[in-house]
Ligand SMILES: Nc1ncnc2c1ncn2[C@@H]1O[C@H](COP(=O)(O)OP(=O)(O)OP(=O)(O)O)[C@@H](O)[C@H]1O
């Protein structure tokens with residue numbers, strides 16, 4: 001009974017099923033030390049990246065972890081399939097789900113979402129003054145809203161990766177993508193034109209779950225908050 005989460009009435013609620021959605025890939029690696037500090041240890045085949053299992057038990061009875069694509073974490077949490085998740089601010093901006101509350105900045109997955117274009121395209125520098133632009137991106141919502149805010153209509157080419165190829169192959173004049181070191185842009189002859197927003201990963205919560213299980217979910221939030229401060 002060392003921690004409030006071990007209180008029997010909360011364990012009983014958790015055994016009804018609390019699900020934490022974690023993103024596959026780079027964020028999962030970066031968030032593992034935080035999970036360790038939180039004291040949440042996924043079990044089963046979780047450590048095996050090749051495992052075909054998608055849902056894993058943890059050391060807390062009734063708390064399971066699901067491992068999904070980073071974009072899908074937000075959708076699982078927004079629809080209440082998972083009550084808590086870890087998700088990039090880029091994904092939250094893209095979907096803008098009203099059902100998601102994002103109270104904690106986890107400080108990992110630090111990058112930015114930016115507009116980029118060919119280094120040798122001087123016209124791209126004047127994109128802000130165009131009335132229409134073509135933009136290749138996996139963030140159609142962010143791109144459309146960003147350009148619409150200044151009265152520019154963006155014609156979107158929706159790609160799931162390798163956006164950097166789009167300008168040289170004639171799909172679009174500009175791209176909207178994540179930039180960290182800038183080396184992917186440089187390697188593909190592009191330059192960052194404009195930063196749309198800084199990005200870090202957030203702990204996200206389904207608002208309805210927080211209302212119906214304030215004690216249980218509030219206790220987990222407190223635990224993450226303490227682990228971040230430690
Ligand atoms: N270069 C980067 N530096 C820091 N954080 C990043 C970087 N690229 C992506 N991220 C963050 O990590 C999250 C997941 O990105 P990642 O590249 O692992 O998956 P993905 O390629 O979007 O997923 P999928 O495999 O489903 O296409 C992004 O939503 C963003 O928040």
Ligand SMILES: O=P(O)(O)OC[C@H]1O[C@H](OP(=O)(O)OP(=O)(O)O)[C@H](O)[C@@H]1O
Nearest residue numbers: 161162177178179180181182183184185
């Ligand atoms: O500025 P940089 O440090 O080069 O980082 C930016 C790159 O990182 C991400 O790709 P990632 O490595 O995740 O590959 P993916 O999009 O193909 O998954 C992003 O989509 C950029 O391409």
